[in-house]
Amino acid sequence: MEMMFQYQKVQTPAQLTKGRQIQQRKSNKSNSLSMKATLLTAIQPREMGEIPADSNKKHDQKGPDAATWFHSYMHGGTSSLISTLTTLVTFPVYKTVFRQQLHSTSVRGAVAQLYAEGPWKLYRGVVPPLLMRTLNGTLLFGLQGTLLEQLSFWSKSVFPREALQALAGLGTAVAEALVFTPFERVQNVLQNSGNDRSLPTLRSILVRLSQQTLAAGYYRALLPILVRNALGNSLYFGLKDPTSSALRDHGFSPLASSFTSGVVNSIMISLPFYPLSVLVANMQAQVGGESVGVRASALQLWQARQHRVALLYRGGLLVVLRSCITWGITTAIYDQLERRTG
Numbered sequence: 001m002e003m004m005f006q007y008q009k010v011q012t013p014a015q016l017t018k019g020r021q022i023q024q025r026k027s028n029k030s031n032s033l034s035m036k037a038t039l040l041t042a043i044q045p046r047e048m049g050e051i052p053a054d055s056n057k058k059h060d061q062k063g064p065d066a067a068t069w070f071h072s073y074m075h076g077g078t079s080s081l082i083s084t085l086t087t088l089v090t091f092p093v094y095k096t097v098f099r100q101q102l103h104s105t106s107v108r109g110a111v112a113q114l115y116a117e118g119p120w121k122l123y124r125g126v127v128p129p130l131l132m133r134t135l136n137g138t139l140l141f142g143l144q145g146t147l148l149e150q151l152s153f154w155s156k157s158v159f160p161r162e163a164l165q166a167l168a169g170l171g172t173a174v175a176e177a178l179v180f181t182p183f184e185r186v187q188n189v190l191q192n193s194g195n196d197r198s199l200p201t202l203r204s205i206l207v208r209l210s211q212q213t214l215a216a217g218y219y220r221a222l223l224p225i226l227v228r229n230a231l232g233n234s235l236y237f238g239l240k241d242p243t244s245s246a247l248r249d250h251g252f253s254p255l256a257s258s259f260t261s262g263v264v265n266s267i268m269i270s271l272p273f274y275p276l277s278v279l280v281a282n283m284q285a286q287v288g289g290e291s292v293g294v295r296a297s298a299l300q301l302w303q304a305r306q307h308r309v310a311l312l313y314r315g316g317l318l319v320v321l322r323s324c325i326t327w328g329i330t331t332a333i334y335d336q337l338e339r340r341t342g
Contacts, residue, residue, distance in 0.1 A: 071338075071341050072141055072142045072144075072145030072146065073138050073141070073142030073143075073145075074138075074142075075141060075334050075337040075338055075341070076137040076138050076139075076140055076141025076142050076145075076334060077134065077135075077137055077138035077142075078137075078333065078334075078337060079137055079141070079329075079330045079331075079333035079334040079337065080133050080134050080135075080136060080137020080138065080140075080330060081134050081137070082329070082333055083133065083137075083326055083329045083330045083333070084130055084133045084134055086322075086325050086326050086329060087129055087130060087133045087326065088126070088130065090322045090325065090326075091123060091126050091129070092114070092122055092123075093318055093321075093322050094129070094319075094322060095114060095122070095125070095191055096110045096111060096114065096315070096318065097110075097315035097318045097319050097322075098188070098191045098281055098315075099113055099114070099191075100314045100315035100318075101277070101278045101281040101282065101314070101315055102192065102281055102282060102285055104304065104305060104311050104314055105314070106314070107315075107318070110315075113193065117193060121193075121196070124190055124191070124196075125187050125188075125190030125191040127202065128183045128184070128186050128187035128190070129183075129187055131183060132180050132183045132184070132187075135179070135180070136176065136180060137330060137334075139172070139175060139176060139179060140172055140176060140233070141334055143171075143172045143175055144165075144168045144169055144171075144172045144233075144237055145168075147167075147168035147171045147172065148164055148165055148168040151164045151167060151168055152164055161241075162238050162239075162241070162242055163238070165237040165238050165240075165241065166234040166235070166237055166238030167234070168237060169233035169234045169235075169236060169237035169238065170230050170233060170234045172233055172237075173226065173229035173230040173232070173233040173234070174226065174230070176229050176233070177222060177225050177226040177229050177230075181218065181219050181220075181221070181222050181225050182209075182218035182219065184225065184280070184284065185209065185217075185218055185219070185220055185221075185284045186202070186205055186206070186209070186218075188280075188281055188284040188285045189205050189209075189284065189285065189287055190202065190205065191285070192285040192286070194285075194286075195285075195286075195287065198287075199287065205287070208287055208288075209287065212287075212288075215291075216291045220283055220284050220291075221279070221280045221283040221284050221294070221297075223294050224276050224279050224280050224283070224294060225276075225280055227276065228273050228276040228277065228280070231269075231273060232269045232273055235265065235268060235269050236265050236266075236269060236327075239261075239264075239265050239268070240261055240262070240265060240331065241261075243260075243261040243264055243265065244257045244258050244260075244261040244335065245257075247260055247261060254335070254336070254339060255332055255335075255336060258331050258332040258334075258335035258336065259328045259329070259331065259332040260328070261331055262324075262327040262328040262329070262330060262331030262332060263324045263327070263328040265327065265331075266320070266323040266324050266326075266327040266328070267320055267323075267324060269323075270316075270319055270320045270323045271316065271320060274313060274316045274319060275312050275313070277319070278301065278312060278315075279294075279297060279298055279301055282297065282300075282301055283297050
């Protein structure tokens with residue numbers, strides 16, 4: 001009978017140690033390949049032009065897109081376009097105030113001047129403010145919104161939003177003064193009855209101003225306009241939202257709080273800076289003659305008003321009334337459009 005035997009191979013200690021070393025090297029090689037695969041997976045999207053998720057978050061933090069900025073410009077233009085109706089209706093009031101600023105007369109005296117000139121000249125000079133009003137809202141709210149978003153991104157939430165809104169309003173005032181000073185110059189020349197014979201038409205005024213230097217022509221009184229607009233815009237945009245929010249906390253509806261905010265802010269801005277508007281009106285109403293600087297013009301105005309603040313503020317109450325109506329409506333319409341857009 002044939003017997004089969006099965007032998008089992010017995011390993012020595014040296015052979016066992018060598019086997020463990022081989023298995024360790026295989027394990028290390030496997031881990032190395034796994035790490036390489038992980039690195040390739042992480043690097044490959046960048047090589048293919050893809051953006052990781054974290055990068056998308058950083059990209060989103062760069063601020064709003066062009067559509068958001070467009071809404072600010074469109075809403076500002078729409079609100080100002082609607083409020084031009086108030087400009088048209090209250091223009092006789094504004095012209096009455098202008099005569100008070102120019103001649104330091106009472107309301108009755110200014111109205112008597114306009115009445116003597118006849119109704120066909122009552123709206124002489126209305127075109128520049130109508131154009132200014134429409135374009136001003138587009139530039140004012142649109143550019144302020146653009147600057148605010150850029151400042152918010154650069155500041156990294158270091159400064160409060162109200163301070164950034166005021167700073168953006170300050171930047172907007174510079175562009176506003178550069179764009180609209182020629183409009184205001186033409187408007188003041190048209191409203192001065194002393195120019196009716198020498199400069200009877202808008203075309204004649206434009207030709208005359210074009211013949212002068214920019215400082216003496218279209219940009220006469222640029223410095224006081226820049227100061228007035230810079231301080232006014234900073235206060236308006238810095239106080240608009242906090243005032244509206246405080247009113248809503250006291251039970252006002254969103255529309256009523258926006259309107260009231262515009263009214264309150266217009267009072268706080270119009271009264272302190274009214275003397276600057278009087279100075280601008282007196283500097284811009286004349287064409288030709290001796291051109292004096294801002295300081296000399298201010299001294300002449302102060303002497304003409306007999307060094308009395310009350311005479312300097314003649315017409316101020318009517319300006320405040322007109323400003324309250326205009327800016328209350330403009331603010332309410334703009335905020336309402338912004339809320340609907342979200």
